[in-house]
Amino acid sequence: MSIRILMVDDEPDAQELFRQYFRREIRKGVYTFDFALSGEQALEMLKQDLPPKVVLVLSDINMPGMSGIDLLGEIRKTWPEICVFMITAYGDAATKSKAQEMGAYQFLAKPVDFPKLKQDLADLLRDAGQA
Secondary structure, three states, rough: OOEEEEOOOOOHHHHHHHHHHHHHHHHHEEEEEEEEOEEEEEEEEHOOOOOOOEEEEEEOOOOOOHHHHHHHHHHHOOOOEEEEEEEOOOOHHHHHHHHOOOOEEEEEEEOHHHHHHOOOOHHHHOOOOOO
């Protein structure tokens, strides 16, 4: 079974970066990635797929329009079972604390440490009994 991940980042380059770093896992069917360029687009994608098949959302925090923190709040209200990892280039303590209080599972700094992210995903899936 493939684990479906929704990556949310207003920078289109992030899509290619994640596809590149996860190319082996994508090819093997371990992960399936969907991409949204905004929090609003991510919510629409989740709403179109009821119940959502997405298991994990990887979201940038600083985006125009709906921030990643706002997106996290909406996901927590509507789909509390979806795990959310927050990603930011501005890792201040207040933002990290707020994200954790709101239920973010993990807080990642840019540039993303992909080996660590892959390990975090493996740990998460093992803990959830999906690996």
